[in-house]
Amino acid sequence: MPASSLETIVSLCKRRGFVFPSSSVYGGLGSTWDYGPLGVELKNNVKRAWWRSVVHERDDMEGLDAAILMNRLVWKYSGHEATFSDPMTDCRACKARPRADHVFVAQKGRDPKGLVEINAAIAAKELSCPKCGSKDLTEARPFNLMFRTSVGPVDTGDESGLVYLRPETAQGMFVNFGNVLDTMRRKLPFGIAQVGKAFRNEITPGNFTFRTREFEQMEIEYFVRPGEDEAAHEMWIAERKKWYLDLGLRAENLRVREQEKHELAHYAKRCVDLEYLFPMGWSELEGIANRTDFDLKAHSRSPGNPDAVGELHYFDQEQKKHYVPYVIEPSAGADRGTLAFLCDAYEDSLVKEPAAEDTAKLRDLVENFARSVGRREGMDVDVKQRLQAAAETIAAGLPGTLPRLIGLMDDAEAGKIEVMKKVRGVGEKIAEEHTRTVLHLHPRLAPLTVAVFPLKRNEPRLVELARSIKRDLQRAGMRAVYDDTGAIGKLYRRQDEIGTPWCVTVDFQSLDDQTVTVRDRDTMQQERAPLAEIGPTLSARLR
Ligand code: GAP
Numbered sequence: 001m002p003a004s005s006l007e008t009i010v011s012l013c014k015r016r017g018f019v020f021p022s023s024s025v026y027g028g029l030g031s032t033w034d035y036g037p038l039g040v041e042l043k044n045n046v047k048r049a050w051w052r053s054v055v056h057e058r059d060d061m062e063g064l065d066a067a068i069l070m071n072r073l074v075w076k077y078s079g080h081e082a083t084f085s086d087p088m089t090d091c092r093a094c095k096a097r098p099r100a101d102h103v104f105v106a107q108k109g110r111d112p113k114g115l116v117e118i119n120a121a122i123a124a125k126e127l128s129c130p131k132c133g134s135k136d137l138t139e140a141r142p143f144n145l146m147f148r149t150s151v152g153p154v155d156t157g158d159e160s161g162l163v164y165l166r167p168e169t170a171q172g173m174f175v176n177f178g179n180v181l182d183t184m185r186r187k188l189p190f191g192i193a194q195v196g197k198a199f200r201n202e203i204t205p206g207n208f209t210f211r212t213r214e215f216e217q218m219e220i221e222y223f224v225r226p227g228e229d230e231a232a233h234e235m236w237i238a239e240r241k242k243w244y245l246d247l248g249l250r251a252e253n254l255r256v257r258e259q260e261k262h263e264l265a266h267y268a269k270r271c272v273d274l275e276y277l278f279p280m281g282w283s284e285l286e287g288i289a290n291r292t293d294f295d296l297k298a299h300s301r302s303p304g305n306p307d308a309v310g311e312l313h314y315f316d317q318e319q320k321k322h323y324v325p326y327v328i329e330p331s332a333g334a335d336r337g338t339l340a341f342l343c344d345a346y347e348d349s350l351v352k353e354p355a356a357e358d359t360a361k362l363r364d365l366v367e368n369f370a371r372s373v374g375r376r377e378g379m380d381v382d383v384k385q386r387l388q389a390a391a392e393t394i395a396a397g398l399p400g401t402l403p404r405l406i407g408l409m410d411d412a413e414a415g416k417i418e419v420m421k422k423v424r425g426v427g428e429k430i431a432e433e434h435t436r437t438v439l440h441l442h443p444r445l446a447p448l449t450v451a452v453f454p455l456k457r458n459e460p461r462l463v464e465l466a467r468s469i470k471r472d473l474q475r476a477g478m479r480a481v482y483d484d485t486g487a488i489g490k491l492y493r494r495q496d497e498i499g500t501p502w503c504v505t506v507d508f509q510s511l512d513d514q515t516v517t518v519r520d521r522d523t524m525q526q527e528r529a530p531l532a533e534i535g536p537t538l539s540a541r542l543r
Contacts, residue, residue: 003346006279007390008403009339010208011410012346012437016498018042018447019209021412031205031212038498041447041479043216043338047195049444050218050332053243054193061220062180064194066172069163073307074171075146077298083266084167085142086203087115089122093134097203100140101262103127111262115140145200147213165199170329172196173221174295177312188314188325189232191222195334207280209335216334221327225316226293229326233290236330237272240286244274244337248442249344253277259287267294276340285340286332293324300324345439345499348403354430359399362426366395366405369419376417383413402427403435439499440522443542448500449478450538453491455507457484466506469516469531476535478542496521502538 003009013019018039022032035043055061075081089100100122104112107127112118118140121127125135150161166172173192180192195218205211224232237256244254259271271289275282300311313324354362370391373384390408394401408414409424409431443449452470454462466482473480483491488505495503505517510531518534519526529537 003279003343005390005404005407006208006343007407007411008348009279009342009346009407011407012497013039013208013342014410015406018342018498031202032214033209033212038447039338042342042441042445042499043334045445045447046338046341047216047218047334049247050243050334050337051193051195054191054220054330060189060222061191061193062184062186064173064176064180064192065196066169066176066194068166068197068199069149069151070166070171070175072162072164074175074299075164077305077308078171078174078295079266079298080146080164080167081144084146085144087118087140088143088203089118089127089140090138091129091132091134092136092138094129094132096129096131098130099203100127100137103130103137105262106130115142143201143203145202147199147201166197167200168198168331169194169196169217169219170221170331171295173219174312174327175299177221177223177296178310181314188316189222189224189228191220193218193220195219207278207283209339210278210280210283212335215336218332218334218337220330221291222329223314223325223327226323226326229290229292229328232328233270233272233288236328237274237288240288240330240332241274244276244285244340247341247445248440249276249340253344254285255282257282265289267291276336276343278340278343285336286330288328288330291327291329293326295327296324341441341445342439345441346437347440348435348437350399350402350434351436352434354399354402354434358426358430362405362423362430363395363398365419365423365426366391366398366408369414369417369423370395372417372419379413387411387414387417399430399434402431403437406431406435406437436493436496438496438521441499441501443501446499446501447479448481448495448498449473449542450480450502450504451491451495451500452480452482452504452506453488454484455488455505461511462506462508465510466504469504469506469534473535473538476539478535478538492519501541504534 016038017036020034020036021028022034023029055063087100088097090097100118101112104118104121104127122137122139127137128135129137146167147165149163149165151163152161173194196216197214198217199214202211202213205213222232222236241256245251253276255275257273257275259273264271268289269292271287273284274286276285296312299308301308313322315322370388373387373391394405394408405427409427414420450473452466454466456462470480470482492503501521503519510516514531515528516531517526518529
C-alpha cells in the first residue's frame with residue numbers, strides 16, 4: 001500500500017536524509033526544502049530517467065540548458081507580466097486569503113467573466129470566505145507570481161535593471177527555437193527538452209515538496225506542422241503516461257484528466273493533466289498542453305512586438321512555404337515526480353505484535369497528546385485539527401498504526417506539545433522493534449543500488465573482500481556502499497527503508513568458494529551467487 005499520509009513521507013525523508021527543511025539552523029523558511037544525500041540521488045535519478053527517455057532514446061529531440069535570468073522582454077511578450085497572476089481576496093474576519101476565482105466557481109457553479117464580475121459578486125455579498133463563511137471580503141486584486149530582482153551593481157530605484165527569476169523553463173526553449181533549428185539542421189516534427197529551476201511566489205505553497213516557491217521542471221516543447229498538433233498531443237499523452245508506469249508507478253494511482261476551459265492557461269488550446277493519487281488526493285503531476293503557435297508568434301517581430309529582432313518561423317521544403325509551427329508541451333515537475341515515486345513506493349507493516357500492556361500504555365499517551373493539542377491556545381487552527389485528527393486515528397488503530405506514529409513523533413509542530421516527549425520515550429523503541437518500512441523504488445531510481453556487508457566486522461579477510469566487491473561495483477557504474485555498523489538483520493532493514501534493491505553479504509564460505517549472498521529487497525529472498533556474476537547481473541537488471 002502506498003503512503004497513506006504525507007506526514008509519514010515527510011518523517012521518513014527527514015529521518016533518512018532525503019529532504020530537510022531549508023535553513024533550519026535559523027528556524028527555516030516556510031515551504032522551502034533541501035534535498036539531502038539520498039534525496040539528491042533519487043531526484044537526479046528521476047531527472048536522468050526522464051532525459052534518457054525523452055532525449056537519448058528518441059531521434060526527434062534535442063536538449064538545452066538556458067539561463068534562468070532572461071531579458072525582461074521575454075516575459076512581457078510571453079504574456080506573463082500581464083497575466084501570470086492570481087486574483088486574491090482577503091477575509092477581514094479570519095484573515096484567510098483565498099483565490100477569488102476559485103471561490104466564485106465553487107459558490108456560483110460557473111466561471112466568472114473576469115475580475116469585474118468577481119468584484120461585483122463580492123460587493124453584493126454573494127461570495128463568502130471558504131474558511132469561516134464571512135461575507136466580509138476585500139476587493140479581489142491580481143497578485144503576480146513572478147519573483148523580481150535587478151541586474152547590475154547599483155540599485156537605481158527605477159525598473160531599468162528589472163529581471164525576473166523564470167517562472168517556467170519553457171520560454172528559454174521558445175526563444176532558442178531558431179538557434180536549435182539552424183545548428184542541428186532539424187526538420188519538423190522535432191522537440192527541445194530542458195530540466196531546470198523555476199520560481200513562483202505561490203500564495204499557498206504547501207503539502208511538502210508538492211507546491212513550493214522554488215522548484216524544478218522537466219519540460220519539452222515539441223514543434224509540429226499546424227494540423228498535425230492534435231495527433232502529436234495524443235502521442236505525448238500516451239508516452240508520458242507510459243514513462244511513469246514503466247518506472248513503477250501503480251496504474252490505479254495515475255489518471256489522465258482533461259482541463260476545463262476556465263482552467264486553461266492564456267496560451268493553451270487544450271491541456272491534459274496527468275494526476276497522481278497523492279495522500280492529500282488526486283493532484284497534478286504533469287500538464288501536457290497544446291500551446292498552438294502562440295509563443296513563437298509572440299516572440300516574432302510584428303506590429304504588436306516591435307522589440308523582437310526577427311521571426312521565429314519554419315521553412316517547409318516540401319510545401320515550399322514559411323509558417324509558424326504549433327507546439328505540444330509536456331511539462332513535468334521533478335520535485336512532484338520524485339514525491340509521487342516516493343509515496344507510491346512506500347510500504348510499512350507490523351512485523352510482530354507488541355505486548356498488550358505496551359500497546360495500552362502507548363495508546364494512553366497518544367490520547368493524552370490529542371487532548372493536550374485540543375487545549376493548546378494560540379496554535380494555528382489547521383495545524384491543531386491536523387494533529388488532533390492524526391493522534392485520534394493513531395490511538396484508535398494501535399498497534400497497526402505504529403508506522404504512522406513514527407511520522408507524528410517526527411512532526412515539528414507535534415514536538416511543541418510537552419506530552420510528545422513521553423510519547424517518543426515509549427513509542428520510538430516499540431516502533432523500531434515491531435515495524436518494517438520498505439521503499440519499493442524502481443532499481444533505476446533508488447538512491448543506492450547495492451550495499452555490501454561483511455558478516456563480521458572484526459574479521460579482516462571478510463572486511464577486505466567486502467570492500468573490494470564494493471569498489472568493483474562502483475567501477476561498474478553502480479552507486480554501491482559498504483556498511484558494517486550493525487548486525488546483518490538491522491543493516492537489511494536500514495537499506496529497505498531507503499529503497500536499496502540489493503544487499504550483498506560476504507561470509508566465511510565466500511573466502512573458500514568466491515560466492516556471496518545476494519538479498520532482494522522486495523522478495524527478501526537470499527541467493528548464493530558467484531562473485532564474478534554480481535556486477536554483470538545487477539547491471540543487466542538496471543537496464
Ligand atoms: N510551461 C508550462 C508550465 O509551467 P505548469 O502546469 O504551471 O505549466 C508544470 O507547471 C509542472 O511544473 C506542474 O505540473 C508541476 O509538476 C510543476 N510545478 C508547477 N508549479 C509548481 C510548484 N509551485 N511547486 C512544485 N512544482 C510545480
